[in-house]
Amino acid sequence: MRQSKTVTAFLVLTAAVSLAARQSSTSQPQQRPTFRSGTNLVLVDVYPMKDGRILQNLEQTDFEVFEDGKPQKVENFQFIKVEGRAPEAEKRDPNTQEEGNELAADPKNRVFVVYLDTKGVSIEGAYRSRRPLVEMLNRIMAPNDLFGVVTTEMAPAQLVLGRKLLTTEDMLARYWPWGQRGSIMRTQEEQNLNQCTISPTTNKEMYVDDRGIQRRMIDVMIDRLREDKALEHLESTITYMSGLRQTRTALIVFTEGWLLFQTDLGLLTPLQVFKSYDNTPAIGTANGRPIISTSAQAGSGAACLREMTRLAMLDNRTRYNDLLRRAARANVVFYPVNPIGLTMFDYPIWQDATPTMPTDPNQEPKMLLVEQLNRIKDRADGLLQAAETTGGIAVVNTNKIESGLDRIAAQLEAYYVLGYYSTNQAFDGRYRQISVKLKVPGVQISARKGYTAPTKAEMAAMDAPKVVVAPEVAAAETAKADALGMLSRIRGSAELYGAGVQTKTGEV
Structure with a gap:
């Protein structure tokens, strides 16, 4: 208690x-990239791991960034050590x-x-x-x-x-x-x-x-x-x-x-017993005679079937x-x-x-x-x-x-932030996939996977x-x-x- x-x-x-x-x-x-003055600056955080630790001392030229398979020019580069x-x-x-x-x-x-x-x-x-x-x-x-x-x-x-x-x-x-x-x-x-x-x-x-x-x-x-x-x-x-x-x-x-x-259709079999109770009122009349049902399922058969079927499916x-x-x-x-x-x-x-x-x-x-x-x-x-x-x-x-x-x-404990201006200038609201390659061999990297471009209406609202x-x-x-x-x-x-x-x- x-x-x-x-x-x-x-x-x-x-x-x-x-x-x-x-x-x-x-x-x-x-999620949207940061847009400034009509240009779309996209930020990509990269975590290169080797032997369980972040690989430090990498240079901007060690990275290659692609958007939808097309190479992008890295304009901004920063190594952030916590x-x-x-x-x-x-x-x-x-x-x-x-x-x-x-x-x-x-x-x-x-x-x-x-x-x-x-x-x-x-x-x-x-x-x-x-x-x-x-x-x-x-x-x-x-x-x-x-x-x-x-x-x-x-x-x-x-x-x-x-x-x-x-x-x-x-x-x-x-x-x-x-x-x-x-x-x-x-x-x-x-x-x-x-x-x-x-x-x-x-x-x-x-x-x-x-x-x-x-x-x-x-x-x-x-x-x-x-x-x-x-x-x-x-x-x-x-x-x-x-x-x-x-x-x-x-x-x-x-x-x-x-x-x-x-989905487990086997869970639906026991529920068939509720079908005969769909129209049974808890309190009311049946065939002209008053009834008071003691069944907990009275009047709830259809509701039970709906929810239990949803869970089974x-x-x-x-x-x-x-x-x-x-x-x-x-x-x-x-x-x-x-x-x-x-x-x-x-x-x-x-x-x-x-x-x-x-x-x-x-x-x-x-x-x-x-x-x-x-x-x-x-x-x-x-x-x-x-x-x-x-x-x-x-x-x-x-x-x-x-x-x-x-x-x-x-x-x-540390990571790199790469910034590039996308060569795709369309404001179409579509998802764009980002991939990052590292010229240094034997390194496992984790990085941002992509972003959704803004629409023309969103850009107009930002410029209002x-x-x-x-x-x-x-x-x-x-x-x-x-x-x-x-x-x-x-x-x-x-x-x-x-x-x-x-x-x-x-x-x-």
Whole structure:
């Protein structure tokens, strides 16, 4: 009970602070290169790695940049080496969410977003991750770096970027029980599913075959519902972050992974019992006689069929692939971290799970442990795919997540920024693919994958005369900013709540 109250208090506090973020949030455009005076300057951040470290001392002539296969002339070149950590007292947080987003657009400022998959991490995983996460942030955060924390319980547009770590360290230490995977607690939507998994003919829970294992239908459907919502939130996060900056945004995702459910027609068979209940009223008359039904399914057969059919027909594998391609295009790089470490069990201990007996007497039933290991492997494979597709590093299948976080820090300790003016002067709103080659052999590079060109209408809007704001309106906006500035002094909780390309050797 004490733990529940603690988490509730945390959510209330973070919701209050996130209100300020909502007041200052503005709609973010899709990722666009920076355009100045009618010319399109495109920035490309490049991370050349050799022996686990960034290769330094490279020259501008060592790089070749191509847009849609056509060579581009590199006009701007800069090597950025991350400075050492500054004392917290010397760091200055942005006063508003808008100011933080403006600072994020500067390629010299690195941006880290910690993504907490609350429904996808167990309470044990949340506990194990808190100290390594803080230590990694302490190690990699330079004076001008920005970071924020997003959870699946918030809208991505509530992300607030800041620089100070002390308050966030305290929040992570005090409110570590954020992991909810395997919890018996259910949302209202999940509770509503329960009536759809109780047979109206027997009034008993229905069981289904789930990859060779007999499980309660409610558990299977809640797994699908949670993954559906997790991917939906990730999609929204990628969309929001794609408008923040041209150069890399590091998305450090704490999750135990996803199974990426696909269509399972076998889940539809038990649902046919609801068809006869489509027109049965809970209270009313039938054949001229009054009735009061005691069935939980009365009047809800059609609704059950719709939602359960939707969940059974999910194709999350295709959806996940599309999500990662979008992230790569937006230069949002995944650094997935599975904090639970090595384990042999995937099902929560309180759930029923027994092997399905095969109809063929000569066939052996599937071993429960084998299926659990298969599920763990599927989750890890998805996280590895996320890192490979976007150019990041995955920390999976290890009890020492600190060493994995060290590898992430090493990749981000320095980088090169190349700037070129595109030879394609068309404002057509189309995606343009960027590739970078390095003349130095034996080097693995990760770089920006591409960008979306602006349209003629967007260019016209950028060239339109600026609107002069009346003094009284400007004063009101200043007062609003000052109020948000005051809130930013307690923004630690806002920081916590506040929100297919493979790399090749020498080419990306």
